[in-house]
Amino acid sequence: MEKIILDGNVVAQEIKEGLKSRIDLLKNKxxxxxxxxxxxxxxxxxxxxxxxxxxxxxxxxxxxxRVHLPEETGTLELIETIKELNNDPSVHGILLQHPVPSQIxxxxxxxxxxxxxxxxxVTSTGFGQTALGFGQYPSCTPAAIxxxxxxxxxxxxxxxxxxxxxxxxxxxxxxxLLLNANATxxxxxxxxxxxxEILKHADIVVAAVGLPKFIQGSWLKQGSVVxxxxxxxxxxxxxxxxxxxxxxxxxxxVPGGIGxxxxxxxxxxxVDSAEKL
Amino acid sequence: MEKIILDGNVVAQEIKEGLKSRIDLLKNKxxxxxxxxxxxxxxxxxxxxxxxxxxxxxxxxxxxxRVHLPEETGTLELIETIKELNNDPSVHGILLQHPVPSQIxxxxxxxxxxxxxxxxxVTSTGFGQTALGFGQYPSCTPAAIxxxxxxxxxxxxxxxxxxxxxxxxxxxxxxxLLLNANATxxxxxxxxxxxxEILKHADIVVAAVGLPKFIQGSWLKQGSVVxxxxxxxxxxxxxxxxxxxxxxxxxxxVPGGIGxxxxxxxxxxxVDSAEKL
Numbered sequence: 001m002e003k004i005i006l007d008g009n010v011v012a013q014e015i016k017e018g019l020k021s022r023i024d025l026l027k028n029k030x031x032x033x034x035x036x037x038x039x040x041x042x043x044x045x046x047x048x049x050x051x052x053x054x055x056x057x058x059x060x061x062x063x064x065x066r067v068h069l070p071e072e073t074g075t076l077e078l079i080e081t082i083k084e085l086n087n088d089p090s091v092h093g094i095l096l097q098h099p100v101p102s103q104i105x106x107x108x109x110x111x112x113x114x115x116x117x118x119x120x121x122v123t124s125t126g127f128g129q130t131a132l133g134f135g136q137y138p139s140c141t142p143a144a145i146x147x148x149x150x151x152x153x154x155x156x157x158x159x160x161x162x163x164x165x166x167x168x169x170x171x172x173x174x175x176x177l178l179l180n181a182n183a184t185x186x187x188x189x190x191x192x193x194x195x196x197e198i199l200k201h202a203d204i205v206v207a208a209v210g211l212p213k214f215i216q217g218s219w220l221k222q223g224s225v226v227x228x229x230x231x232x233x234x235x236x237x238x239x240x241x242x243x244x245x246x247x248x249x250x251x252x253x254v255p256g257g258i259g260x261x262x263x264x265x266x267x268x269x270x271v272d273s274a275e276k277l
Numbered sequence: 278m279e280k281i282i283l284d285g286n287v288v289a290q291e292i293k294e295g296l297k298s299r300i301d302l303l304k305n306k307x308x309x310x311x312x313x314x315x316x317x318x319x320x321x322x323x324x325x326x327x328x329x330x331x332x333x334x335x336x337x338x339x340x341x342x343r344v345h346l347p348e349e350t351g352t353l354e355l356i357e358t359i360k361e362l363n364n365d366p367s368v369h370g371i372l373l374q375h376p377v378p379s380q381i382x383x384x385x386x387x388x389x390x391x392x393x394x395x396x397x398x399v400t401s402t403g404f405g406q407t408a409l410g411f412g413q414y415p416s417c418t419p420a421a422i423x424x425x426x427x428x429x430x431x432x433x434x435x436x437x438x439x440x441x442x443x444x445x446x447x448x449x450x451x452x453x454l455l456l457n458a459n460a461t462x463x464x465x466x467x468x469x470x471x472x473x474e475i476l477k478h479a480d481i482v483v484a485a486v487g488l489p490k491f492i493q494g495s496w497l498k499q500g501s502v503v504x505x506x507x508x509x510x511x512x513x514x515x516x517x518x519x520x521x522x523x524x525x526x527x528x529x530x531v532p533g534g535i536g537x538x539x540x541x542x543x544x545x546x547x548v549d550s551a552e553k554l
Binding site for chain 2: 107123124125126127128129131132134157158159160166168172175176179182184185186187188189191192193194198201
């Protein structure tokens with residue numbers, strides 16, 4: 001069986017190449033696309049993510065504003081900061097790095113983001129628009145998964161896609177996007193009774209569960225397409241790569257799979273927004 | 278095997294009984310809950326639905342305003358009407374009867390409804406809130422399906438629910454509600470390759486496809502719970518009742534199943550809104 005390693009770096013590179021002329025054009029008009037990231041507290045993983053996003057912006061000539069709030073920030077203070085960024089015409093995208101500290105009402109904070117700057121599709125309106133098929137900015141990781149499938153011309157229509165995970169910015173929106181692309185979609189989660197049995201019927205598997213090496217190759221149908229959106233300590237994803245590799249016809253590595261496309265998508269959404277605003 | 282006929286009239290009656298004292302309380306404060314229905318054109322089925330909803334309001338002491346626009350109404354005119362109702366403090370719920378004539382951008386019209394008066398969950402924000410688990414007013418038919426399961430104490434958590442249909446106010450939101458109730462949810466549709474095979478694994482089946490007598494009993498797992506949200510010409514639902522009855526452990530009749538609960542839910546949402554506004 002032919003086996004394809006789905007290379008996220010190649011796809012990300014293509015997206016970024018496509019942005020360069022658009023960024024130049026904007027700059028010629030005196031507009032520099034700008035992404036504001038908000039980090040609350042000192043979670044080292046979150047700091048790394050925010051730094052990676054900032055660096056990716058810089059390399060492409062996108063400005064990035066980094067707002068770092070103290071660990072003890074309250075919901076109202078955070079919302080105040082978000083509102084300032086909403087009202088700042090130089091800012092085109094707002095990304096609140098999550099998780100936020102537990103005293104904050106994360107949902108209330110997400111909802112405060114202006115839909116026009118919600119480049120990671122975290123608001124309920126952004127999610128709803130995505131699910132109903134006219135979202136401008138689907139969450140970046142789900143959009144990256146769709147882009148990967150598209151780039152490698154993997155058929156979706158009529159296929160059975162099984163998404164493992166149901167978070168608001170990963171499992172739920174990727175289920176919605178796959179459904180809109182005419183897959184039959186099953187969404188699984190911690191309460192799913194018989195995950196291995198369900199995965200045996202999956203043509204496309206999306207792992208978005210946040211548990212290292214959770215999904216086993218023995219659970220998969222031979223020839224399935226396996227997309228790993230997880231990223232856990234020790235540089236491993238949510239699938240047990242070695243055993244899943246054996247079963248899959250196409251598979252994403254971690255790192256170098258969905259991750260790079262996610263960041264490229266965030267940049268693309270920021271440029272899209274700069275063009276619109 | 279014990280077989281339960283899921284009686285929507287009983288459930289609807291319970292909902293309506295629960296509303297009476299709340300409506301009295303509102304009226305003592307000088308507030309009469311009010312639902313505005315908008316009908317565009319002369320579709321006889323739509324006229325019947327609107328009349329049924331109006332009568333249901335009247336029987337319970339809820340006011341109903343019926344706006345009837347001509348067949349040739351344009352999108353902007355319709356949105357203008359919706360905005361007037363948004364701004365009318367005596368109106369607590371707005372229901373745009375669909376389908377609307379083809380020259381109208383139905384989505385744009387739905388989106389014009391104020392989220393606080395979106396008692397049928399048709400806006401993208403309303404859908405997003407429902408899917409993310411904090412929606413005030415899920416679409417009435419999906420909410421009715423959940424109410425039916427709740428009333429008959431049918432377990433959902435860990436069960437495999439298969440929804441056949443993916444419309445914005447039925448298949449998609451009921452999939453979301455079942456997922457939030459911890460079912461493993463598969464959403465099927467016209468592009469699904471092997472529907473009978475998928476239904477063979479379903480503990481709970483929701484038929485929301487709009488095709489008379491489409492789902493056959495031979496496709497079902499023995500003992501499954503079958504909820505028919507369809508209503509087609511000739512007073513038949515989306516399932517082939519006689520054969521499905523044989524396979525099911527619990528089943529909704531049509532009429533007298535989900536339909537009456539849908540209307541009762543619409544009334545309940547209108548009263549909820551009158552209390553909030």
